[in-house]
Amino acid sequence: MKSRQIRLAARPVGEPRASDFETGMAELDPPADGQVLLRTVYLSLDPYMRGRMNDAASYAEPWRLGDVLQGGTVCEVLESRSVALAPGDLVLAYTGWQTHAVADAEGLRRLDPAQAPVSTALGVLGMPGFTAYTGLRVIGRPQPGETVAVAAATGPVGSAVGQIARIDGARVVGIAGGPRKCRALVEDFGFDAAVDHRSPAFEADLDRALPDGVDVYFENVGGAVGQAVIERLNRFGRVPVCGVVAGANSTTPPDGPVLHAVLRHVLSRSLLIRGFLQAEFVPTHHDAFLEDMTGWIRDGSVTYREDIVEGLEAAPEAFRGLLTGRNLGKLLVRVGEDPTRVADSDAS
Amino acid sequence: MKSRQIRLAARPVGEPRASDFETGMAELDPPADGQVLLRTVYLSLDPYMRGRMNDAASYAEPWRLGDVLQGGTVCEVLESRSVALAPGDLVLAYTGWQTHAVADAEGLRRLDPAQAPVSTALGVLGMPGFTAYTGLRVIGRPQPGETVAVAAATGPVGSAVGQIARIDGARVVGIAGGPRKCRALVEDFGFDAAVDHRSPAFEADLDRALPDGVDVYFENVGGAVGQAVIERLNRFGRVPVCGVVAGANSTTPPDGPVLHAVLRHVLSRSLLIRGFLQAEFVPTHHDAFLEDMTGWIRDGSVTYREDIVEGLEAAPEAFRGLLTGRNLGKLLVRVGEDPTRVADSDAS
Structure with missing residues (x-):
């Protein structure tokens, strides 16, 4: 063969x-x-x-x-x-x-x-869905009424993050590139708001979509979008980091605050930043994930x-x-x- | 009056x-x-x-x-x-x-x-001691045999961090400025090793003092020292951040990796970085702290x-x-x- x-x-x-x-x-x-x-x-x-x-x-x-x-x-x-x-x-x-x-x-x-x-x-029932589930449930832990933001939000991780966060009672803001994806976030995935990172008014749009700041930022892109959201984190904000794909193709280093300034920001707002691979949670959370997510797909709360x-x-x-x-x-x-x-x- | x-x-x-x-x-x-x-x-x-x-x-x-x-x-x-x-x-x-x-x-x-x-x-029985106790016990959580590193290590926070970490069974490496302080770390405070950040051989000395990398870095300085230790964190390393006093007097921004590179590092090693103020833990941990620390001072395990x-x-x-x-x-x-x-x- x-x-x-x-x-x-x-x-x-x-x-x-x-x-x-x-x-x-x-x-x-x-x-x-x-x-x-x-x-x-x-x-x-x-x-x-x-x-x-x-x-x-x-x-x-x-x-x-x-x-x-x-x-x-x-x-x-x-x-x-x-x-x-x-x-x-x-x-x-x-x-x-x-x-x-x-x-x-x-x-x-x-x-x-x-x-x-x-x-x-x-x-949705595989690695991307499990990444969303564990990053949100184990690290981000959104509380009812809190604001969750996620980028690459029409992707398999981001769309699951937003929908699980809504199941958990949070307000969900998705960031995506272009009006077609932003429409899908609100119409197909039920996000509360969508922000187009390709818009020249991105920062102002982000402020408008986040009147109460951000409590959980599910980080899967990094770069300029990550920086903009991390700046808007509230005290005790949490940042599960599952990916930093922005600039993956770039051959020049990105702009942004340096480590010392990042630590100052982390300190001044009592932030939590935690990198993770979904694999580390398989022994403890995979059975619950399959049961929850299969149920959510069946009852239509996750598409x-x-x-x-x-x-x-x-x-x-x-x-x-x-x-x-x-x-x-x-x-x-x-x-x-x-x-x-x-x-x-x-x-x- | x-x-x-x-x-x-x-x-x-x-x-x-x-x-x-x-x-x-x-x-x-x-x-x-x-x-x-x-x-x-x-x-x-x-x-x-x-x-x-x-x-x-x-x-x-x-x-x-x-x-x-x-x-x-x-x-x-x-x-x-x-x-x-x-x-x-x-x-x-x-x-x-x-x-x-x-x-x-x-x-x-x-x-x-x-x-x-x-x-x-x-x-030691006040805010600095409580900062050390909660940053280490609530966020850092060193396990027996792990390596804990702390800077400004002869200070009231750093010296308590090192001594509590040793009580918890960790190997402890302190970073301080000058040979007098480094001697005090080993001789007075019982650290396993001390590294002088003013030495021109700082990076090599740090490598020698950290043959197994770092599992918990208690961050109270930031700057070049913080960067050097954070680079040496092991997978699942934890960084309680209680201060970033390095460069407090500086009028120019420090060097270091930018946010995106920091997030990459956090992701590639599944790191946890958490800023905190001791005040947030007073309701839950202050009684236990006073009891533990008073006992340790009395029995000589903390000086x-x-x-x-x-x-x-x-x-x-x-x-x-x-x-x-x-x-x-x-x-x-x-x-x-x-x-x-x-x-x-x-x-x-």
Whole structure:
């Protein structure tokens, strides 16, 4: 069995270019005992991937040149040498930018298409949704009547943050790029207000949308937007930090207050800033998350949007668009046919 | 009754100068019902005072020009119109840089000289000790075997931080200016290691003193020292921030990473940064603090140093020295005779 793969050809300088990616074929070994052969149905494209393309240590090792690009996937089991899985099962995997893979059955989670569309395992019911849930519930802890702000707010993390915060009784202000996304925040996701960070009146619009300041700022972008919101935090404000994707493509350092001034601000308002990876909360909070979020989707208190592009070859260009905010909702690549779908229309 | 006062004559630009202070006399009204007339015994000089001299909002209002300078004091009751206090009682007050004052009895705490020297109510058993205790126990939470670092480590906050962290089983590294202070850290306060931030080899010395990185950095200085330690934080490192006195006299902005880079660092190591004022923890933790700290002083597991200057007139120059690190230990001004002292020798 052969797998078609997209690999890291060169480390991007600034915005990734087509030449930073290369396509190749790999011969797969047949599955050994305890392993399965998988066919990729959906590949998740996420902002964290840009950081891993750099040769800089972060919370994870950088990706190696020539390797297949990594990423979360939903796959169909084609062959199984594990009693836990059977051909035709759909699983959540981490097999990356390729059409097929062999993986240990132990690391896979079987998905139930009757519960929710399987693609949601990469979005609202997956890593992005869990990031929103734990950052908000464990770190941000909004109280009824408080104000929660979130940027990249139509994305899978931001849209879940806003909707969970509203369930918890907070007033929610979303920040997004352009009028189309701002409209979606209010009309589709039920945010109390939306602010367009591309507007020349951004700072004034932000003041108007935040008459009582900000109590929780869910940080997933950083940069100028992060700075503007952090300046507006109230005393005892909380900032869960799950990402700082702004300027990911930038080759020059951003502007902003220096560490000492940041610490002064943290001190003068008794602020809490806490970086986190969703993985650290899996043992303690994942069961509660799945139960809560599945219920919220079923009763309509949480909705989600997906932006699905067709075919593995479309992944590099779609990923470029993700970094410049082109998509609206969770960005997925349909690498192969989804056997649970009755039509080709969008699952959301 | 007249009170001799030191007032804010001008807002210091950079290092405070003698001309920023002025001495004057104020006529005090006699105490009304529920009030007492006080004679100042000790005045506390603390780094936070420099910030209040500026015309910039922080967690508190700036001091007004022409007003008597504020500050914590230990006073003797001369006259009482409250049933709660009698002449001769010693109390903890907040009457500032003056020899006498009239105050509401309700805001005063009676001190028991048999428990500990009354001057300690401004240091190890007072606001600085409570800052150390809550920042460490509520926010930093060092675990046995972890490494705790603290700057301004011979000061009343830093020395208490290090000693409490050792009681909690941590390895403790103190940072201070000059070999005399570094010796005191190890010999008097029992720190595991000391690093001189004035040494040209500071960064290399810090690496040597921190072979396992830093788990808790108790931030009370900021600036270049803060930056150096924050860079060395381990995953899940915690940074209680009680002060950023470095550069308090500076008229130019300090160097350092900008907000976006700080957030990246916070994210890549899952760090927690939390500003706090000790006052927020008084309702929940002050009783436990007094009990624990009194016990530790009695059994010798916490020691303290005081640096006492004589006479109200010495306060401005002593305060200038505080900002440049001249004193070793808690800086106090003996404004008037301490009736509980048998000799004039240092209480520590």
